[in-house]
Amino acid sequence: MFVDSHCHLDCIKLDEFDNDYGTMLRQCADAGVEHMLCVSIDFSKFPVMMAQTEPYAQVSVSAGVHPMADPASAVDEATLRQYASHDRVVAIGETGLDYYYHQGDHEWQRQRFRMHLQIARELGKPVIVHTRDAGRDTLDILAAENARQCGGVIHCFTETMEFAESAMDMGLMISFSGIITFNNADMLRRVAKQVPDEYLLIETDSPYLAPVPHRGRQNYPANVRRVAQTLAEIRGVSLEHIARLTRDNYYRTFGLPEQCAN
Helix, strand or coil, X not given: CEEEEEECHHHCCCHHHCCCXXXXXXXXXXXXEEEXXXXXXXXXXXXXXXXXXXXXXXXXEEECCCCCCCCCCCCXXXXXXXXXXXXXXXXXXEEEEXXXXXXXXXXXXXXXXXXXXXXXXXXXXXXXXXXXXXXXXXXXXXXXXXXXXXXXXXXXXXXXXXXXXXXXXXXXXXXECHHHHXXXXXXXXXXXXXXXXXXXXXXXXXXXXXXXXXXXXXXXXHHHHHHHHHHHHHHCCCHHHHHHHHHHHHHHHXXXXXXXXX
């Protein structure tokens, strides 16, 4: 059985699932996906995301605001703390830094990132970190805010092995997405071969980044099996080994009992 450590179920278009959320989740279960983490990116959508996922024990949620969210939109500490304190919220984020899409002054991103980390430490919940073209600042802020106290994951990992080692030194997991199946991802596959077992996670980042051979289509959590298969090939182990390993790491990282999938 597989887990998807990072997906955006509320962003998936349901047309291909008979416009039914439950049908989509049943197809995930049929593909062997026993649990998934639906990751928050926008406070304005958070209440709907919570209501949508509430009936499904196989879905946990996070609370946070994506670094690419509109810099003009308010992200206040009180709201983040309120949402993050909910019993069903198992992680803080998606947060972090993205200098690729946002040019100019990035201090507003850095402030948001610090706030997420501070509340993650306060509540004792792991943080979900997005980083793009901002590796040095990401590591510096994680270190300055003592991310080791809350732990968490570098999601959709695309950085170097040196970056991975620095993140792991702070107790952060490394999560690989469908990008490891892309033709131009040789460097990333070399990193994926080296990350120690105890730090590995897998994800889809649905509805984005569909793996080969599904590129160009909408992604959804059932495709995490393809990520696991590619990771098994890279590391020269069985699919069953990767499934069991990443499953155990997932439940440990997010403090979830395994029976939550049942």
